Amino acid sequence: MTVDPEMTVELEWENAMSSISPRETAADLAAVATLLEMADRLGIVPLLERGEPVTSAELAVAADVPEEGMDGFLATLVAAALVVPTGVKEFRVAEDFADRIHDSGYLTWSLRANQPYVQNPAAFLRDPAAAGAQFRRNGREVAVSSRWIGSQGFYPAATEAILAARPKHIVDLGAGAAGLLIDLLGRLPESTGVALDMSAGACQEAARAARDAGVGERLTVVERPIQSIADDPGPVAGADVIHAGFVFHDIVLEGDVFDRVLRQCREALRPGGIMAITDAVPYASAERERRFSALFTYLHAGFMNVTLPPEEDWLARFRQAGFEQAECVPHRFPGGRLFIATK
Amino acid sequence: MTVDPEMTVELEWENAMSSISPRETAADLAAVATLLEMADRLGIVPLLERGEPVTSAELAVAADVPEEGMDGFLATLVAAALVVPTGVKEFRVAEDFADRIHDSGYLTWSLRANQPYVQNPAAFLRDPAAAGAQFRRNGREVAVSSRWIGSQGFYPAATEAILAARPKHIVDLGAGAAGLLIDLLGRLPESTGVALDMSAGACQEAARAARDAGVGERLTVVERPIQSIADDPGPVAGADVIHAGFVFHDIVLEGDVFDRVLRQCREALRPGGIMAITDAVPYASAERERRFSALFTYLHAGFMNVTLPPEEDWLARFRQAGFEQAECVPHRFPGGRLFIATK
Numbered sequence: 001m002t003v004d005p006e007m008t009v010e011l012e013w014e015n016a017m018s019s020i021s022p023r024e025t026a027a028d029l030a031a032v033a034t035l036l037e038m039a040d041r042l043g044i045v046p047l048l049e050r051g052e053p054v055t056s057a058e059l060a061v062a063a064d065v066p067e068e069g070m071d072g073f074l075a076t077l078v079a080a081a082l083v084v085p086t087g088v089k090e091f092r093v094a095e096d097f098a099d100r101i102h103d104s105g106y107l108t109w110s111l112r113a114n115q116p117y118v119q120n121p122a123a124f125l126r127d128p129a130a131a132g133a134q135f136r137r138n139g140r141e142v143a144v145s146s147r148w149i150g151s152q153g154f155y156p157a158a159t160e161a162i163l164a165a166r167p168k169h170i171v172d173l174g175a176g177a178a179g180l181l182i183d184l185l186g187r188l189p190e191s192t193g194v195a196l197d198m199s200a201g202a203c204q205e206a207a208r209a210a211r212d213a214g215v216g217e218r219l220t221v222v223e224r225p226i227q228s229i230a231d232d233p234g235p236v237a238g239a240d241v242i243h244a245g246f247v248f249h250d251i252v253l254e255g256d257v258f259d260r261v262l263r264q265c266r267e268a269l270r271p272g273g274i275m276a277i278t279d280a281v282p283y284a285s286a287e288r289e290r291r292f293s294a295l296f297t298y299l300h301a302g303f304m305n306v307t308l309p310p311e312e313d314w315l316a317r318f319r320q321a322g323f324e325q326a327e328c329v330p331h332r333f334p335g336g337r338l339f340i341a342t343k
Numbered sequence: 344m345t346v347d348p349e350m351t352v353e354l355e356w357e358n359a360m361s362s363i364s365p366r367e368t369a370a371d372l373a374a375v376a377t378l379l380e381m382a383d384r385l386g387i388v389p390l391l392e393r394g395e396p397v398t399s400a401e402l403a404v405a406a407d408v409p410e411e412g413m414d415g416f417l418a419t420l421v422a423a424a425l426v427v428p429t430g431v432k433e434f435r436v437a438e439d440f441a442d443r444i445h446d447s448g449y450l451t452w453s454l455r456a457n458q459p460y461v462q463n464p465a466a467f468l469r470d471p472a473a474a475g476a477q478f479r480r481n482g483r484e485v486a487v488s489s490r491w492i493g494s495q496g497f498y499p500a501a502t503e504a505i506l507a508a509r510p511k512h513i514v515d516l517g518a519g520a521a522g523l524l525i526d527l528l529g530r531l532p533e534s535t536g537v538a539l540d541m542s543a544g545a546c547q548e549a550a551r552a553a554r555d556a557g558v559g560e561r562l563t564v565v566e567r568p569i570q571s572i573a574d575d576p577g578p579v580a581g582a583d584v585i586h587a588g589f590v591f592h593d594i595v596l597e598g599d600v601f602d603r604v605l606r607q608c609r610e611a612l613r614p615g616g617i618m619a620i621t622d623a624v625p626y627a628s629a630e631r632e633r634r635f636s637a638l639f640t641y642l643h644a645g646f647m648n649v650t651l652p653p654e655e656d657w658l659a660r661f662r663q664a665g666f667e668q669a670e671c672v673p674h675r676f677p678g679g680r681l682f683i684a685t686k
Contacts, residue, residue: 026446027635030453038464069468080637103369110373111454121381125412283422292370294423
């Protein structure tokens with residue numbers, strides 16, 4: 001057996017360093033999130049996420065940058081284990097790419113999307129209303145980082161609960177780009193859905209994504225705020241499942257609107273139908289949740305004027321709206337809860 | 344034995360969630376770094392870092408915010424396990440606070456201090472010189488995040504090597520706020536030191552910190568760039584150890600300046616003295632280094648016009664400057680290396 005002396009040196013080196021610290025988790029996560037944000041700014045994440053081989057030239061065109069520059073960026077993504085070469089100047093994302101996107105979402109949401117808050121805490125502590133009017137978040141940064149977290153953080157529990165109900169018709173309130181609904185309609189080929197969102201951009205994106213996924217004919221997109229359901233329950237009529245993710249906390253402070261929307265949802269549901277709300281409770285105290293939940297709660301309360309209701313409060317609100325039974329299901333997103341109420 | 348039913352429910356809940364994911368590492372690190380950056384912006388990190396109990400009122404004065412606002416922020420830091428209450432409105436940092444600061448440094452350096460680069464990669468890929476002139480980093484953000492990483496990431500290997508040489512006189516080139524030297528002089532009560540840095544602010548901070556640490560009379564602060572040593576080796580004269588951390592890579596492209604500085608250092612050293620350079624190599628490939636090293640190398644090359652020399656190159660430069668022996672020591676900072684050359 002021959003031993004490559006260079007390989008031996010390399011191994012000794014790696015062992016010596018591993019004895020200092022086996023993984024540099026913080027450095028790894030920081031570097032990956034930063035490189036992925038740069039990829040996002042270059043507009044190449046959708047091309048990479050397809051998971052198919054893609055050339056440097058194609059990515060350079062998508063980013064509108066010189067191919068030589070894209071070569072350098074891709075060499076760095078290879079060095080960082082985010083993509084792997086599949087041919088000459090051709091690459092595919094690494095197998096754990098979806099996990100890396102998910103992890104990075106927490107970093108980019110916290111440190112980048114919330115930047116106006118993080119940079120100006122004293123202004124908010126002195127005069128929250130004035131600071132709130134002056135320092136506003138960039139909607140795109142919030143949307144992208146939320147989508148990155150959302151892929152694995154927000155909705156797997158909801159998906160499971162909804163599929164178990166074998167619904168024929170599903171409504172998602174505050175559907176965004178309809179990621180959850182498109183996934184569900186793909187798995188339930190006989191079912192139909194309604195995606196409601198107040199953002200015109202999100203609705204356009206939802207319609208486009210549904211067409212791309214081949215479920216466009218079974219998905220109706222409605223551009224309206226969730227509050228409108230209080231007076232016009234049309235969009236929720238006849239649903240077997242009504243889902244709402246991280247939107248009900250926005251209407252907690254709006255008088256009786258929360259209760260009226262929930263009541264309309266209950267009345268609109270078919271018998272045996274379920275209402276599923278994915279949302280957050282304040283200051284969740286479990287060890288695996290407490291740090292991110294503290295930040296999430298604090299930024300909502302002090303910087304966005306959103307008071308998250310505690311678990312008992314969510315359950316009481318279901319009872320008040322006429323639901324006889326409601327339960328709370330654990331959830332991966334720190335501080336997140338899935339509340340399920342049956343008609 | 345009685346069992347508290349609420350406690351049982353709490354435990355079941357925690358177990359159920361832990362089975363989903365035992366730790367939310369990315370969410371934890373993101374939340375902690377964000378809360379610490381907010382604390383830094385409020386100007387309360389130095390007070391907290393002392394490790395002594397401190398009151399909400401004292402912190403509110405330091406941050407110039409209403410005490411009620413500081414109460415809310417401190418409640419969040421408690422919820423996030425960053426501080427612990429020690430009395431009525433009195434707090435002390437958690438025992439692992441130094442580790443949390445260190446971890447957070449990687450996140451704030453990558454995503455916050457490098458923000459002008461991260462937000463504008465296409466501009467740099469199209470025209471690096473023009474983009475470099477337009478998009479500049481905030482010096483304070485770079486300094487604070489580097490100090491946070493540095494505490495545990497940059498210099499422990501250097502400290503060990505320097506102490507082993509039992510030096511009577513130590514010079515640090517690019518000393519910043521002289522953290523390394525102040526630590527060394529505290530452990531070597533007979534020794535003296537010279538802190539050289541081109542930044543007036545860093546020099547003022549170094550002089551102040553040395554006085555506070557009781558080593559002010561043994562530390563001379565010199566406001567000069569490292570390049571000046573090429574023509575005037577006065578500040579390095581008679582040293583037993585000359586250290587330089589992350590500054591030599593800045594002069595790699597400046598013709599023969601690198602060689603002339605190193606030569607002057609060798610000549611100025613007492614017999615048996617050592618030159619210790621803490622710096623980085625490009626694209627380190629070990630698993631624990633590759634991600635952060637890829638980002639660090641890429642940002643320096645493409646955005647700061649700094650080409651990091653590979654390990655062999657560093658060693659060759661020592662030989663060229665007349666050092667007979669030079670070695671490379673492993674190092675916690677991903678991609679970091681400690682080069683030690685003996686006169």
